[in-house]
Each structure stands twice: as C-alpha cells, then as structure tokens.
Amino acid sequence: MIGFDEALALIQREVAVLPARTCAAPDAVGLVLASDVCSGEDLPPFDNSAMDGFALRIGSEPLAVGAELDVAGAQAAGDTHAIATSGAWEIMTGARLPDGLDAVIPVEQVEVLVRDGADRPLRIRTTAVVEPGQHVRLRGEDVRTGACILKAGTRIEAPQLMLLAALGVAQVRVRPAPRVALLTTGRELVDDPTRTLASGEIRNSNGPYLAQRVRDAGAQLVLRETVSDDADAFLAALQRALAAGAEVVLSTGAVSMGRYDFVPDALRRIGACLHFHKVRIRPGKPLLFASLPGGQLYFGLPGNPVSSAVGLRFFVEPALRVLLGLAPERALRVPLAAAFNKRAALRFHLKGGLELDQHGQLQARVLPGQESFRIAPMAQANCWIVLPDTAASPAAGAMVDVYGLGHWLPPQLDEVMT
Numbered sequence: 295m296i297g298f299d300e301a302l303a304l305i306q307r308e309v310a311v312l313p314a315r316t317c318a319a320p321d322a323v324g325l326v327l328a329s330d331v332c333s334g335e336d337l338p339p340f341d342n343s344a345m346d347g348f349a350l351r352i353g354s355e356p357l358a359v360g361a362e363l364d365v366a367g368a369q370a371a372g373d374t375h376a377i378a379t380s381g382a383w384e385i386m387t388g389a390r391l392p393d394g395l396d397a398v399i400p401v402e403q404v405e406v407l408v409r410d411g412a413d414r415p416l417r418i419r420t421t422a423v424v425e426p427g428q429h430v431r432l433r434g435e436d437v438r439t440g441a442c443i444l445k446a447g448t449r450i451e452a453p454q455l456m457l458l459a460a461l462g463v464a465q466v467r468v469r470p471a472p473r474v475a476l477l478t479t480g481r482e483l484v485d486d487p488t489r490t491l492a493s494g495e496i497r498n499s500n501g502p503y504l505a506q507r508v509r510d511a512g513a514q515l516v517l518r519e520t521v522s523d524d525a526d527a528f529l530a531a532l533q534r535a536l537a538a539g540a541e542v543v544l545s546t547g548a549v550s551m552g553r554y555d556f557v558p559d560a561l562r563r564i565g566a567c568l569h570f571h572k573v574r575i576r577p578g579k580p581l582l583f584a585s586l587p588g589g590q591l592y593f594g595l596p597g598n599p600v601s602s603a604v605g606l607r608f609f610v611e612p613a614l615r616v617l618l619g620l621a622p623e624r625a626l627r628v629p630l631a632a633a634f635n636k637r638a639a640l641r642f643h644l645k646g647g648l649e650l651d652q653h654g655q656l657q658a659r660v661l662p663g664q665e666s667f668r669i670a671p672m673a674q675a676n677c678w679i680v681l682p683d684t685a686a687s688p689a690a691g692a693m694v695d696v697y698g699l700g701h702w703l704p705p706q707l708d709e710v711m712t
C-alpha cells in the first residue's frame with residue numbers, strides 16, 4: 295500500500311493544466327486567470343476632486359485661513375477638460391480638476407461672500423488651512439498604465455470584476471472549469487428524498503455532498519447518476535459520462551473487498567490503467583486512481599460518506615488545482631486543543647473544529663464521532679485536521695495541519711467556541 299505523498303505524486307504526473315481560452319470579463323466569474331492582466335489605462339484616468347467644494351491653485355505651501363478668491367468657473371463630474379487661469383473653481387466630487395489647479399477645499403470650509411442671481415458663488419473666503427494637494431485624487435494613483443493588476447492563478451470574483459471594469463478590460467484569458475462526472479454506486483441507494491426507505495435501503499448522501507463540493511472547487515458537474523451494483527450498468531453510465539465530455543470521473547462505493555466491489559475489475563475490462571488502489575490513509579483507504587483509455591482521470595472514492603469526502607478533498611481537489619493551473623495548497627499550522635490518540639500508522643483526516651481559546655488564539659479541536667459512516671459531525675466541522683502517517687499521537691498544543699473544507703473554502707470561525 296502506498297503513502298499519501300506517493301499517491302499525490304502519481305496523480306500530479308497524470309494531470310496537465312487545461313488549455314487557456316479567452317472570455318468576456320463578466321463570464322469569467324468563478325474561473326481562474328491563465329495569464330497576468332496588465333492595465334492599459336491609468337486609474338483614476340484624470341486628476342479629480344475627492345470633495346464637493348472649490349479647487350484652488352496653492353503650489354507647495356499651505357494656504358492660510360482667510361484667503362479671499364473670486365470663483366472663475368464650475369466643474370461637475372463628467373465635464374470635459376477645462377483650463378483655469380485664476381481664482382477658485384466650484385467643483386463636485388469626481389469632477390476633473392481644471393488644468394492649473396492643485397488642491398480642493400470642501401464646501402464646509404468656505405464662507406461664500408457673494409452669490410449671483412442663480413445662487414452660484416462668485417467670491418469665497420477660506421475658513422480652514424488648505425494643505426498642498428489636499429482632496430485631489432491623482433491620475434494613475436490607484437493603478438498606473440502597464441501595471442500588472444491581477445496575477446495568473448487569481449480566481450475572478452466581484453472585486454476582480456470591479457477592477458477589470460474600472461480599467462476597461464473587456465476580455466481575459468482563463469482556464470475553463472474542469473468537467474467532472476459523478477457516479478454513485480450501490481443498489482441500497484435512494485435518491486428521492488420523499489420516498490420511504492424499504493428494508494436495507496439508505497439515502498444517497500454522497501451524491502449531493504460531492505456534487506456541491508465539486509462546484510465549490512471550481513469544476514463543472516456535467517453528469518450525475520446513481521447506478522446499481524452491476525458492472526455493465528456502471529460501464530454504460532461511465533460511457534454517458536465520457537459522452538458528456540467529462541475530463542474527470544468520480545465514483546463512490548464498490549472499491550473495497552466485497553463481492554459487489556466491481557469498480558476495479560470493470561475499469562480493467564475497458565483498458566483503464568490503474569495507478570493505485572489503496573492508500574495509507576484514514577478514512578478512505580480503498581481509494582483508487584486510474585487513467586481511462588481516452589486520457590480522462592478516474593477517481594474511485596470509497597462509499598463511506600466521510601471517506602468519499604476525504605477522497606474528494608485530498609485527492610481530487612489537488613488534481614483540479616493542477617487542471618486550473620494552481621500551485622499546491624499549503625496547510626495552516628494550528629495548535630491542537632486536546633491530545634489525540636492516533637491508533638494506526640496512517641495519515642489521518644479528521645473532522646475538525648477551528649475555535650478560539652480563552653486568549654482569543656486559534657486552536658483546532660478533533661470533533662467527536664470520527665468514524666467514516668458518521669455524517670452528523672460533518673455538519674459541525676469547519677475544517678479538516680490532518681496528521682501525517684509518520685507522526686505519533688499528538689499531545690495538546692502540538693502544531694497540526696489544518697485545511698479548509700474545500701480548497702476555495704478557507705477555514706472559517708462561524709461562532710466563537712470556548
């Protein structure tokens with residue numbers, strides 16, 4: 295049986311980054327940039343006012359209180375380039391600063407001495423000191439033309455979209471979302487939640503969980519089916535998955551030692567190359583990884599719910615990261631809240647609670663109910679705690695590796711536990 299690192303290396307050897315494509319910026323939300331994005335414009339595109347008030351020319355020295363100036367013009371947001379030769383200009387927030395002016399005094403800091411018939415200010419007196427350059431937002435102060443604003447590997451979300459929009463970037467190069475198919479196997483599985491369970495049946499919980507996690511991980515689910523414990527039915531579903539364009543096929547169940555654990559043999563029958571079957575981990579030991587004749591990747595995840603979740607998180611997600619052009623993840627290092635008795639020389643993946651101790655410092659707690667059939671603690675966990683196969687039982691306070699529930703779901707403290 296191989297260890298986790300060896301298994302991961304075998305996966306990484308078989309996976310290559312997906313070819314980049316160009317798409318409109320708004321369609322890139324949820325996708326990963328394939329190339330750096332550089333700005334073709336300055337942001338802001340022109341010097342402008344940060345306040346409603348009056349633009350002045352004061353040079354490099356502060357202007358003392360009590361200065362009196364004639365108002366020579368007015369400038370609102372959207373007004374074109376203007377040239378100021380003398381005095382003050384009434385100016386609105388976001389308005390282009392007239393050439394020749396270099397500071398803005400807010401309207402609250404002036405006294406209007408004279409107004410015209412339309413109530414426009416004609417002459418003002420300053421009631422506060424004006425500092426050089428105050429309340430002016432300079433051209434390119436946020437982003438300069440040519441600056442690299444987003445790095446390859448960045449996931450496009452609303453803030454990135456805001457920046458692309460602000461700079462007039464219409465198209466970006468992205469990695470497509472990997473296409474994933476999910477086959478849940480087992481004649482005991484019931485998908486319809488309204489159906490009463492017959493004797494021996496259970497509800498299919500892996501299907502909805504993994505489908506959501508696949509999407510959370512940045513992939514596209516192109517097919518999801520439940521198949522009975524029948525190799526021919528399974529292979530027919532596999533063909534449908536490939537016809538749907540799946541680049542990665544996941545199955546749950548039927549990879550262990552039982553009479554109906556048909557997945558490994560069925561894959562061999564169609565000429566798949568099995569890279570490994572069984573890894574020194576808990577839970578999820580009977581995990582299988584293969585390449586299909588068409589080059590697609592196949593992950594046979596064990597059927598126990600937590601085992602399938604661990605398989606997705608620690609084997610499939612690293613493969614998705616390679617497809618997306620992302621570097622491997624790194625763990626958070628957090629002290630363990632209480633000692634944990636690690637009874638086997640396996641790599642453990644534990645349902646964890648990231649919490650604050652009485653000093654407000656982070657600690658990771660192994661939740662009760664670690665067996666791989668226990669689903670209830672999955673809904674309590676806010677992280678995974680990982681103990682390497684080589685490590686002995688960790689004491690309280692020992693530093694351990696902590697991972698988010700998904701590679702794009704960082705560990706979150708939903709509520710403070712003490």
Ligand SMILES: Nc1nc2c(c(=O)[nH]1)N[C@H]1C(S)=C(S)[C@@H](COP(=O)(O)OP(=O)(O)OC[C@H]3O[C@@H](n4cnc5c(N)ncnc54)[C@H](O)[C@@H]3O)O[C@H]1N2
Nearest residue numbers: 478498499500501547548549550551555579596597598601
């Ligand atoms: N003699 C041995 N028996 C088992 C071994 C072993 O080494 N020797 N390994 C155990 C381990 S570890 C695991 S994990 C499981 C893996 O079994 P399979 O992948 O073959 O999965 P199944 O037998 O089909 O199912 C296991 C378990 O999970 C339930 N299940 C399956 N699919 C779903 C689903 N979609 N939703 C909810 N629950 C599901 C299924 O009913 C079983 O209870 O094998 C051990 N046995």
Ligand code: MOO
Nearest residue numbers: 577578579601666
């Ligand atoms: O390790 Mo299996 O994954 O016990 O449930």
